[in-house]
Amino acid sequence: MTLLALKAIQFEQTENADNVPLQSASKDIWESKYRLKDRHGVAVDQTLDDSLIRVARALAGVERTEVRDYWFKRFSWALANGAVPAGRIIANVGAAQHKAATSTVNCTVSGTVSDSMGAILGKNYEAGLTLKAGCGIGYEFSTLRPKGAFVHGTGAKTPGPLSFMDIFDSTCAVVTSAGGSRGAQMATLDIGHPDVMEFIRAKREDGRLRHFNLSLLITDKFMQAVKADTEWPLAFPLTYKESLRDNIDLADPQRVLWREWPVTQGYIANDEGLVACRISTAIRARELWDSIMNSTYDFAEPGFILIDKVNEQNNNWFCETIRATNSCGEQPLPAYGNCLLGSINLTRFVSRPFTDCARFDWERYREVIGVFTRMLDNVADISGLPLEQQRQEMARKRRHGMGYLGLGSAITMLTMKYGDAQSIAFTDQVSRELALAGWRTGLELAKEKGAAPVLDETFIVTAEMLRKRPEMKADGYKTGNRVAGRILHARYSRYMQKIAAIDPQLIEDLAEYGCRFTHHSSIAPTGTISLSVANNASNGIEPSFAHHYSRNIIRQGRKTKEKVDVYSYELLAYRKLINPLALQFAQGPQQQLPDYFICAEDIHPQQHVDIQSAAQTWIDSAISKTANVPTDYPYEQFKDIYRYAYEQGLKGCTTFRFNPEAFQGVLVKEQDLSATTYQFTLADGSVVELKGNEEVEYDGELHTAANLFDALKEGYYGKF
Structure with missing residues (x-):
C-alpha cells in the first residue's frame, strides 16, 4: 500500500488539517499586531484563542441581554x-479599557477634497484623526486644480495635486495607526486630469508618496479612445469668472468639454448636471x-479602477457617486464612506485534502x-469611527464587506490547479454561496432589528435615475414619483438583479422588508490576517505567493525591515x-511536490483575471487582486x-512584477534575492557588491x- 493510500485511510479519523501547528512567523504577527496588551505592555490575551473569545464576547454584548449567552456561543x-x-x-473589539480611541473599521474614504487651501488642510486634519484611530483612508485628488493654474486669492499659481499629496503622505508617515499597523492610503486621479502624467510617474522618484x-479612475470613453x-x-x-476673463466660448468643442464631475458648486454646469471643463491639451490615448x-x-503602480463599472454596479446607485476607494481597493466608497471587513478561511472546509476523496463542506460553510x-453587523454598532460624518454614514448604510481568504490554498488542497476551469467553477460557487447566504441573513436581520435606514428613506425619481435605469420607466415610474430606497436597492441594483436570477423571491422580500445592510461582500488582501490567524493560508483570492519565501516586516526599533522565513499553509498541511x-521540497524542484502545488508565478496573468472575474459576479463591492508576473x-x-x-468587466486590476531596481517588495523569493546584485558606495568612494540575500x-x-x-x-x- 502506498503512503498516499495509507494517509487516506487515516483521514477517516482526522479528515482535515485544522491541527497544523502555527509557524513562528504566524505567532509573531499575532503577538505584534493583534494580541491585546495593557498600557504597560503586559499581555491581556494569553493565546490566540483568548483574542478571538474577547471578540466573540464583545460582539455578543451588542445583542439583547436575554440572548447574549446564546450568541456568544454561536459567535465562538x-x-x-x-x-x-x-x-x-x-x-x-473588546479592548476599550486599554485603548479607547481606536476603531473597528478598516476602510474609509475622505470627504471631497475641495479646491481651496482651507479645505485641503481640513481634510488633512481629518485624515490624521482617521489614521490615528487605525483606519486606512482613500482620497480623490482630481478635484484640485492642475499645476500652474492661477489662484485668484493669492495672485500665484498652484503647485498642483501631487504637491498637496506630499502633505498627506507626510501626515501618514508620522501617525502610527492603532494596533501596530502603519497608516495606509489610496489616492485616485481621473484619467482626464491635466496632471495625469505626473501622477503616473510619481513613484519613479525615490521615497516619494x-x-x-x-490608482487611476479609468472610464469607458478612455478605453474606447x-x-x-x-x-x-x-x-x-x-468658473464663470475664468470663462469671462479668458473669453471662452462654452459651445466651442475645441476649448470646452462637458462632462460629469464630482463637484459642481462654483463651476459652470448645464441642466443635465454636466460641468464645463477647459481643455488644456490633448494626448494620443494610446x-x-x-x-x-x-x-x-516597473513600479506596480498606478492601479486601474474602472470607475464607470464601479458606479454602474453600486447597490446604492440611487443615492451616492463613488470616486475613491480604501487603501487596498476592495471597497469603493462615497465621501466619508466606510466599511468593516471579515473573511472566511476556506481551508477550514476542506476534508481529506490532497486525496481523490477531497471535498468542500458546503453546508457548514x-x-x-x-x-x-450577524457578527459583522454588530461591529457596525461599535465602530469607534473618529469623525461624525463617518459615524453618520455607517449608521445610515451599515456597509460591511465579508470575503474569504485561503482560496489558493483550498484549491491546492482539493487537488485542483489555480486558474484552470475546475478552479474557476469552484471560485464562482464559493462566491455565489457567500452572496446568497449573506443576503438571506440580511433579510432576517432586517425583520428582527430593522433595515439600514437609507433603505427606509423615500427618494424622488429624477430624469437621471430613469436614464440610468430605463427599466424603471418601463415599470411605470415617472419623474417626480416617490419610491422607497429598499425598492431601488433590491429591484434596480444591477448587482441585485443577478441575485434575482437565482432567488427571485429573496429579492421580492428584500424589496418589501429591506436589508440590514446595503453591501455585504468584498474580498480584501488579508495579508497579516492570513499569515497569523490562518497560519499563512493564501491571501484573500490569491494563490500562494510561493511555498517557501521571505516576508519583510517592520520591527519596532530595527533600522531596516526584517526578513522572516514563511511557508505556505498547504505545504505545512501536506x-x-x-x-x-x-x-x-519547497526549496528544490517543484516536481518533487504534486503538480497541483503551483504558486503565483506559475499562473498566466489571464488566469488571474479569470479567477477574479468569476468572483466579481457575486461580490457586491470589489476585490483586491494582484496578478503576479516574473521579472x-x-x-x-x-x-x-x-x-x-x-x-472581462472587472472593476479594477493590479499587477506586481519583482523589480529590484525600483523597490523591495514585502514578499520576496529566495531565488529572486540570490539572482539580484546590489551596489553600495562607501564614504571613500569604493563600491561594494552584494547578493540580495x-x-x-x-x-x-x-x-x-x-x-x-x-x-x-x-x-x-x-x-521604524
Missing part, C-alpha cells in the same frame, strides 16, 4: 470554524495608455456565513498529513493584462543586502 463556534474578523476588529497606493487610437483631452472645470503600462511594469454576517519531508515577463504581453481585465553588518545591526539597499534608497533607514 463561527470563529472556531473559519470566520476571521479583519485586523482592526481582532485588535480593537511611499505611504500611498495610487485607446482602442480607436484617437486623441484624449485633458481638462479641468471652469500614448497615455503606454505610459500607464510602463509605470505599472453556509452556516458560518450566516453567523458571521507535510503533516502526507509526507513529513515535504518542507525540503522577465515580456512587456508586450504584460500590457495586455489590463485590457483583458476591462473586457547576503547578510551585511551595518551601523551595529545585521541586515539583508536587499533590505538595507531599499531602506537607504527610500529614505526610511532608522525611522
Whole structure:
C-alpha cells in the first residue's frame, strides 16, 4: 500500500488539517499586531484563542441581554470554524479599557477634497484623526486644480495635486495607526486630469508618496479612445469668472468639454448636471495608455479602477457617486464612506485534502456565513469611527464587506490547479454561496432589528435615475414619483438583479422588508490576517505567493525591515498529513511536490483575471487582486493584462512584477534575492557588491543586502 493510500485511510479519523501547528512567523504577527496588551505592555490575551473569545464576547454584548449567552456561543463556534474578523476588529473589539480611541473599521474614504487651501488642510486634519484611530483612508485628488493654474486669492499659481499629496503622505508617515499597523492610503486621479502624467510617474522618484497606493479612475470613453487610437483631452472645470476673463466660448468643442464631475458648486454646469471643463491639451490615448503600462511594469503602480463599472454596479446607485476607494481597493466608497471587513478561511472546509476523496463542506460553510454576517453587523454598532460624518454614514448604510481568504490554498488542497476551469467553477460557487447566504441573513436581520435606514428613506425619481435605469420607466415610474430606497436597492441594483436570477423571491422580500445592510461582500488582501490567524493560508483570492519565501516586516526599533522565513499553509498541511519531508521540497524542484502545488508565478496573468472575474459576479463591492508576473515577463504581453481585465468587466486590476531596481517588495523569493546584485558606495568612494540575500553588518545591526539597499534608497533607514 502506498503512503498516499495509507494517509487516506487515516483521514477517516482526522479528515482535515485544522491541527497544523502555527509557524513562528504566524505567532509573531499575532503577538505584534493583534494580541491585546495593557498600557504597560503586559499581555491581556494569553493565546490566540483568548483574542478571538474577547471578540466573540464583545460582539455578543451588542445583542439583547436575554440572548447574549446564546450568541456568544454561536459567535465562538463561527470563529472556531473559519470566520476571521479583519485586523482592526481582532485588535480593537473588546479592548476599550486599554485603548479607547481606536476603531473597528478598516476602510474609509475622505470627504471631497475641495479646491481651496482651507479645505485641503481640513481634510488633512481629518485624515490624521482617521489614521490615528487605525483606519486606512482613500482620497480623490482630481478635484484640485492642475499645476500652474492661477489662484485668484493669492495672485500665484498652484503647485498642483501631487504637491498637496506630499502633505498627506507626510501626515501618514508620522501617525502610527492603532494596533501596530502603519497608516495606509489610496489616492485616485481621473484619467482626464491635466496632471495625469505626473501622477503616473510619481513613484519613479525615490521615497516619494511611499505611504500611498495610487490608482487611476479609468472610464469607458478612455478605453474606447485607446482602442480607436484617437486623441484624449485633458481638462479641468471652469468658473464663470475664468470663462469671462479668458473669453471662452462654452459651445466651442475645441476649448470646452462637458462632462460629469464630482463637484459642481462654483463651476459652470448645464441642466443635465454636466460641468464645463477647459481643455488644456490633448494626448494620443494610446500614448497615455503606454505610459500607464510602463509605470505599472516597473513600479506596480498606478492601479486601474474602472470607475464607470464601479458606479454602474453600486447597490446604492440611487443615492451616492463613488470616486475613491480604501487603501487596498476592495471597497469603493462615497465621501466619508466606510466599511468593516471579515473573511472566511476556506481551508477550514476542506476534508481529506490532497486525496481523490477531497471535498468542500458546503453546508457548514453556509452556516458560518450566516453567523458571521450577524457578527459583522454588530461591529457596525461599535465602530469607534473618529469623525461624525463617518459615524453618520455607517449608521445610515451599515456597509460591511465579508470575503474569504485561503482560496489558493483550498484549491491546492482539493487537488485542483489555480486558474484552470475546475478552479474557476469552484471560485464562482464559493462566491455565489457567500452572496446568497449573506443576503438571506440580511433579510432576517432586517425583520428582527430593522433595515439600514437609507433603505427606509423615500427618494424622488429624477430624469437621471430613469436614464440610468430605463427599466424603471418601463415599470411605470415617472419623474417626480416617490419610491422607497429598499425598492431601488433590491429591484434596480444591477448587482441585485443577478441575485434575482437565482432567488427571485429573496429579492421580492428584500424589496418589501429591506436589508440590514446595503453591501455585504468584498474580498480584501488579508495579508497579516492570513499569515497569523490562518497560519499563512493564501491571501484573500490569491494563490500562494510561493511555498517557501521571505516576508519583510517592520520591527519596532530595527533600522531596516526584517526578513522572516514563511511557508505556505498547504505545504505545512501536506507535510503533516502526507509526507513529513515535504518542507525540503519547497526549496528544490517543484516536481518533487504534486503538480497541483503551483504558486503565483506559475499562473498566466489571464488566469488571474479569470479567477477574479468569476468572483466579481457575486461580490457586491470589489476585490483586491494582484496578478503576479516574473521579472522577465515580456512587456508586450504584460500590457495586455489590463485590457483583458476591462473586457472581462472587472472593476479594477493590479499587477506586481519583482523589480529590484525600483523597490523591495514585502514578499520576496529566495531565488529572486540570490539572482539580484546590489551596489553600495562607501564614504571613500569604493563600491561594494552584494547578493540580495547576503547578510551585511551595518551601523551595529545585521541586515539583508536587499533590505538595507531599499531602506537607504527610500529614505526610511532608522525611522521604524
